[in-house]
Amino acid sequence: MGPDKDRRARNIAGDPYETLLQVKVTKYQVKAEPGIFGKVAAYFGTVEAQGRGTLHLHMLIWLKDTLTSAELLELLKSDLFRDKMKTFIKANMRAYCPGLESAESVKAIRSDQAVGFTRPPHLDSPTYAQDVRTLKLNLARTLQVHTCKIRRCLQFNKYGQLVCKRKAPWPTSNKDFVDETCQWGPKRLYVFVNGWNPWITIYARCNNNCKLLTNGRDMKNLSFYVTSYAAKKQGRNFNMSAILAEGYTYHMKYPRAKYVDSLRDMQQLLIFRLVHTINREQALSGSTVILYLMGWGDVYHSHQYTAAFWSLFVSALTKVFLEVYDR
Ligand SMILES: [Zn+2]
Known part of the structure; x- marks a missing residue:
């Protein structure tokens, strides 16, 4: 070791x-x-x-x-x-x-x-x-x-x-x-x-x-x-849509008619089940879990960052390259 x-x-x-x-x-x-x-x-x-x-x-x-x-x-x-x-x-x-x-x-x-x-x-x-x-x-x-x-x-x-x-x-x-x-x-x-x-x-x-x-x-x-x-791209180890589809399949298979007497109840139950499916099925590494449990967030920054707005960027760009604006 x-x-x-x-x-x-x-x-x-x-x-x-x-x-x-x-x-x-x-x-x-x-x-x-x-x-x-x-x-x-x-x-x-x-x-x-x-x-x-x-x-x-x-x-x-x-x-x-x-x-x-x-x-x-x-x-x-x-x-x-x-x-x-x-x-x-x-x-x-x-x-x-x-x-x-x-x-x-x-x-x-x-x-x-x-x-x-x-x-x-x-x-x-x-x-x-x-x-x-x-x-x-x-x-x-x-x-x-x-x-x-x-x-x-x-x-x-x-x-x-x-x-x-x-x-x-x-x-x-x-x-x-x-x-x-x-x-x-x-x-x-x-x-x-x-x-x-x-x-x-x-x-x-x-x-x-x-x-x-x-x-x-x-x-x-x-x-x-x-x-x-x-940017948190979906990887193959944690494909959220597949997990949600599994939760949805379960939801459709077990409608629990006696509990659901309104559309809103039905929606709530669906969302409740989907969240539980994510909790149960999503693959997270141990180190990521610790970050969440400790409340440290899953990102750390070494620098101070300033927000740059897209509209400012585009206007600066078009000032220099007029032809970009024409297109
Ligand atoms: Zn190889």
């Missing part, structure tokens, strides 16, 4: 991982210094509970001085710029380290489930570089090698084929690459190694995935995914 909760609390308190992105949030201000990706201009993150209740974080990070996609496409014609971008990919998005060449080489390394409870290497250690290499391989082997499983990641697509929702197996490449059309990828030799950020891996010691968003389509898809959780 790993160390006790006192030891874990001490490990967490003693870890410097919160400094990785170098963002400091005060009540009215967000300050950024150069961190692992450079300077952060903005970020948005949501903590999700999976069906089994484990919490995980999705985060979008905008970097300062990022090029527009038009500027990026122009610069990608230059070898020098592509080399710079490959250096960035190599520093932040990895899918290979010596030992992760094939199914056989991966199997030869023991998967160490306790690795998440270890401490990160100490910066003053005389063997720091070697410590980092050893821990990185251990972490990547244990946390980043994906195994497709039915009911976990394998789902039927519209053609009736079982496919992995994480899109494994992933394409291989014998080096980090980016081409003129901004197709990019990390070096990967074994198709079931999921990419990771080395510093998040070392300092948070949890599985993670890091993606470079270089075009509008990827950006739109990921923004939609991340924000849909905050």
Whole structure:
């Protein structure tokens, strides 16, 4: 079961991982210094509970001085710029380290489930570089090698084929690459190694995935995914309409004629039964239940927010882009 909760609390308190992105949030201000990706201009993150209740974080990070996609496409014609971008990919998005060449080489390394409870290497250690290499391989082997499983990641697509929702197996490449059309990828030799950020891996010691968003389509898809959780999209584990349909079926099957002598009674009974069906059938993770029981709400904010009204947004937009208004 790993160390006790006192030891874990001490490990967490003693870890410097919160400094990785170098963002400091005060009540009215967000300050950024150069961190692992450079300077952060903005970020948005949501903590999700999976069906089994484990919490995980999705985060979008905008970097300062990022090029527009038009500027990026122009610069990608230059070898020098592509080399710079490959250096960035190599520093932040990895899918290979010596030992992760094939199914056989991966199997030869023991998967160490306790690795998440270890401490990160100490910066003053005389063997720091070697410590980092050893821990990185251990972490990547244990946390980043994906195994497709039915009911976990394998789902039927519209053609009736079982496919992995994480899109494994992933394409291989014998080096980090980016081409003129901004197709990019990390070096990967074994198709079931999921990419990771080395510093998040070392300092948070949890599985993670890091993606470079270089075009509008990827950006739109990921923004939609991340924000849909905050907007409480209906997931398949808690499909309210199916639950309500079940309650309604019960209601129709047992009319209880002797209690219902008016339309209003009938309506009340229906609503009463539907609410009970939701209470009984809706799947909630343990952590979400605790939030409700403690009266903490199911959302927390790290910042102060100001309401932005849609009408103001549209009028500002049409002032700049007259043609939007014409349409
Ligand atoms: Zn899979």
